Amino acid sequence: MNFESQLPLLNLSVETIEEALKIPNWHKISPILQLIELLFYKTENWEKRDDCEEFKLLRDKLLAATSSALNSRTLPTGANSKNDNDLRKPINKIVLHHLAGDSSRYEKSSKVEIISYVNALQLLRLTAYYRGNPNANYKNELNHGDLNMNRFFEHFDSSVFVNSDDYREFELLIGIPNFIQYHYFVFSDGSVIQLSDHKELLWHSNGGNSDGVGVCLVGNFNEVQPTIVQINSTRELLTNLNNQYPNDPQMAGHKEILRPDGKPNKTTCPGETFRDWKTDILP
Numbered sequence: 001m002n003f004e005s006q007l008p009l010l011n012l013s014v015e016t017i018e019e020a021l022k023i024p025n026w027h028k029i030s031p032i033l034q035l036i037e038l039l040f041y042k043t044e045n046w047e048k049r050d051d052c053e054e055f056k057l058l059r060d061k062l063l064a065a066t067s068s069a070l071n072s073r074t075l076p077t078g079a080n081s082k083n084d085n086d087l088r089k090p091i092n093k094i095v096l097h098h099l100a101g102d103s104s105r106y107e108k109s110s111k112v113e114i115i116s117y118v119n120a121l122q123l124l125r126l127t128a129y130y131r132g133n134p135n136a137n138y139k140n141e142l143n144h145g146d147l148n149m150n151r152f153f154e155h156f157d158s159s160v161f162v163n164s165d166d167y168r169e170f171e172l173l174i175g176i177p178n179f180i181q182y183h184y185f186v187f188s189d190g191s192v193i194q195l196s197d198h199k200e201l202l203w204h205s206n207g208g209n210s211d212g213v214g215v216c217l218v219g220n221f222n223e224v225q226p227t228i229v230q231i232n233s234t235r236e237l238l239t240n241l242n243n244q245y246p247n248d249p250q251m252a253g254h255k256e257i258l259r260p261d262g263k264p265n266k267t268t269c270p271g272e273t274f275r276d277w278k279t280d281i282l283p
């Protein structure tokens with residue numbers, strides 16, 4: 001896709017985006033996909049461009065519109081989900097993550113707001129990555145998929161891919177479908193929320209999805225460290241998981257997980273400061 005040719009998209013209003021997201025099967029409609037692809041893939045890879053800030057503003061508009069559409073359930077998400085849980089392997093890894101992006105957002109928002117924001121973000125990211133331009137070469141750069149892509153496309157066509165029939169903690173919590181690709185959130189006040197059952201195969205790390213449990217510490221830890229209570233709660237959670245799985249699962253940061261090609265994931269997640277607090281969270 002030609003980046004420059006998309007500049008007129010910058011004039012889109014939140015209302016226009018909201019209307020677009022109400023179209024059934026919006027995730028299959030080319031202009032919407034192009035917009036999402038542009039705003040997510042390009043803004044994450046064109047950081048150095050002068051006009052990147054403008055695209056980020058539009059990205060925030062898209063996120064706000066998606067979040068509000070999800071919250072008011074006007075966003076069609078499909079009800080007949082297939083899922084990949086038959087590819088789930090015995091749990092062998094606990095993978096730690098953080099949330100990239102503006103950490104002040106996480107400081108001033110409530111837990112439900114944070115969950116809602118990440119939910120919209122992950123729905124759009126998955127849409128951009130998997131349903132975007134089929135010729136895009138960045139599929140090879142994904143840090144999510146360690147499974148058969150064709151299968152995922154098949155899967156995504158049915159739209160909802162996280163909730164199981166009998167485990168809907170997230171829906172119970174805030175009443176909307178869950179697209180979050182982590183099993184747990186650990187917040188800065190030390191509270192822990194489980195978003196999906198371990199039997200759910202989620203898409204958080206290349207090489208760590210099929211046999212991993214994803215644990216996300218809420219915050220951006222490239223410059224600051226998690227709070228003391230957050231570190232203590234994480235250690236408690238990892239201790240519980242360790243007791244639950246006597247096979248002694250590997251506990252590692254996202255960037256330490258090896259991809260199927262034997263190389264580490266290309267990411268700073270769970271943050272540049274991870275080396276300073278890694279030993280504090282291990283059981």
Ligand SMILES: [Zn+2]
Nearest residue numbers: 097098254269
């Ligand atoms: Zn991560």
